Amino acid sequence: MTTTPRTRLSPEQRREQLLDLGVRLLAHRSLDELSIDLLAEEAGISRGLLYHYFGSKQAFHEAVVRHAADDLIAQTTPPTGGEPMERLLTSVTAYVDYVIDNHEGYVSLVKAAAGGNESLRAIYEDARSALNGRIFREDTAGQILTDTPLARLVVRGWSAMTEELVLAWIDDPADISRDDLISIVVASLPAVVEAIPAG
Amino acid sequence: MTTTPRTRLSPEQRREQLLDLGVRLLAHRSLDELSIDLLAEEAGISRGLLYHYFGSKQAFHEAVVRHAADDLIAQTTPPTGGEPMERLLTSVTAYVDYVIDNHEGYVSLVKAAAGGNESLRAIYEDARSALNGRIFREDTAGQILTDTPLARLVVRGWSAMTEELVLAWIDDPADISRDDLISIVVASLPAVVEAIPAG
Numbered sequence: 289m290t291t292t293p294r295t296r297l298s299p300e301q302r303r304e305q306l307l308d309l310g311v312r313l314l315a316h317r318s319l320d321e322l323s324i325d326l327l328a329e330e331a332g333i334s335r336g337l338l339y340h341y342f343g344s345k346q347a348f349h350e351a352v353v354r355h356a357a358d359d360l361i362a363q364t365t366p367p368t369g370g371e372p373m374e375r376l377l378t379s380v381t382a383y384v385d386y387v388i389d390n391h392e393g394y395v396s397l398v399k400a401a402a403g404g405n406e407s408l409r410a411i412y413e414d415a416r417s418a419l420n421g422r423i424f425r426e427d428t429a430g431q432i433l434t435d436t437p438l439a440r441l442v443v444r445g446w447s448a449m450t451e452e453l454v455l456a457w458i459d460d461p462a463d464i465s466r467d468d469l470i471s472i473v474v475a476s477l478p479a480v481v482e483a484i485p486a487g
Numbered sequence: 488m489t490t491t492p493r494t495r496l497s498p499e500q501r502r503e504q505l506l507d508l509g510v511r512l513l514a515h516r517s518l519d520e521l522s523i524d525l526l527a528e529e530a531g532i533s534r535g536l537l538y539h540y541f542g543s544k545q546a547f548h549e550a551v552v553r554h555a556a557d558d559l560i561a562q563t564t565p566p567t568g569g570e571p572m573e574r575l576l577t578s579v580t581a582y583v584d585y586v587i588d589n590h591e592g593y594v595s596l597v598k599a600a601a602g603g604n605e606s607l608r609a610i611y612e613d614a615r616s617a618l619n620g621r622i623f624r625e626d627t628a629g630q631i632l633t634d635t636p637l638a639r640l641v642v643r644g645w646s647a648m649t650e651e652l653v654l655a656w657i658d659d660p661a662d663i664s665r666d667d668l669i670s671i672v673v674a675s676l677p678a679v680v681e682a683i684p685a686g
Contacts (some may be wrong), residue, residue: 401603437661442671444655445648449679452647453640460634468684472641475682480648483674485667 301465305329310352311359312395319349319400319408323391350407353397357415360386363452366422373474379422380450380473394399395455420447423477438484450471455482502540505530509551509560513592518548518599518607521592549606550598556614559585559648565621572673578621579649581671583665586653619646622676637683645679646670 401412
C-alpha cells in the first residue's frame with residue numbers, strides 16, 4: 289500500500305485561507321454584501337463548515353476585518369532605513385493605494401465602526417493606533433517625534449484628516465493627481481506638528 | 488364682553504419653539520434617547536400634537552438636527568472685521584465650545600451621519616459645507632484662500648481633523664488645556680494650506 293504525499297492543511301491554515309478569500313471578496317464589496325453564503329460559494333465548501341470555522345456572521349466579519357487590518361498594517365510598513373520623510377512617503381503611498389484598491393470594504397468598515405458596531409470599532413481603533421504609533425516608534429534614525437499627549441492627539445487628528453482626504457478624493461478626484469494627494473498628506477504631518485504650542 | 492389681548496403663537500412659531508426645546512434636550516442626549524414621548528412630556532403637550540407638527544420620529548429628528556446645525560452655524564459666525572487669523576480664532580473657539588456644550592447630541596449626529604442614515608448625513612454634510620465655505624468667502628479683508636479643488640479638499644481634511652481633535656480631547660483631555668487645543672486647530676489651517684503643492 290503506497291500513499292502519495294499530499295498537502296493537507298491544518299484547520300488553522302484552512303481558516304487563514306478562508307480569511308484571505310474573505311478579505312479579497314471584501315475589497316469590492318461592503319460588509320453587508322459579504323455573507324457566509326457568498327464565501328461558501330466562492331470557497332466551494334458548505335455553509336455548515338464555515339459556521340464551524342467562524343461561529344456566526346458577526347464573528348466571521350470580525351475575523352475578516354481583523355485580517356484586512358493586519359494586511360493594511362503589513363502593506364504600509366515603512367522601510368527601516370532612510371530619512372524620516374522618505375519613510376513616511378513610502379508608508380503613506382502604500383496606505384493611499386490600499387484604500388484605492390479596497391475602497392468598498394474600507395468604506396463599509398469606517399461606516400460600521402463609526403456607526404456604532406462596537407467590536408468592529410475596536411478593531412478599527414486598534415489598527416489606527418498601530419498605524420499612528422509608528423510615528424512615535426524608535427528606529428535606526430531615532431525617535432521621529434517626542435511622545436507627549438499633545439503630539440499623540442495631533443497625530444490622531446492628522447490620521448483622521450488623511451482618511452478624509454483619501455476618501456473624499458476617491459469620491460471626487462476633481463483633476464487632483466494621486467501624487468498631489470500623497471504630497472499633501474505627507475507634508476501636512478510635519479506642518480501640524482509645527483502647530484503644537486511650545487510646552 | 489372684554490377680551491384680554493394674549494400672545495398667540497402661530498403654528499410656525501410653535502413649531503420653532505418645539506425645535507428649540509428639542510435642540511436643548513439633544514445637547515445632553517443621543518438622538519436615540521430623544522423621543523417624541525420625551526419632547527411631549529417636556530413641552531407639556533400631547534404626542535398626537537407632536538406627530539401633527541413633525542409627522543414621524545425620523546422627520547422630527549431631521550428637523551431637530553437641522554435646527555441644531557443652524558444654531559452651530561450661527562454661533563460660530565466669525566466677526567466681519569479683523570485679521571483673518573483673529574476671525575478664525577473666534578470661530579474655532581465658538582465651535583469647540585459648542586461641541587463641549589452639546590457633546591452627547593453632537594456625537595450621536597456624527598455617528599448617525601457616518602453610520603448610514605442618509606438624510607441625517609445630508610444635513611451634516613450641508614452644515615460642514617457651510618462652515619468650510621466660510622474659509623473661501625470674500626469679506627472686507629478680501630478672499631482668504633484661493634478657491635481651487637485642492638484647497639477645498641484640504642479644508643475638508645482640516646475640518647475632519649478638527650472634529651477628531653475636539654472629540655478625542657473631550658474623551659480624554661490628558662492635561663491638554665482647552666486653549667492649547669484651540670491653538671492647534673487654528674494654527675493647523677494655514678499649516679496644511681502651506682502643504683498644498685504649488686500648481
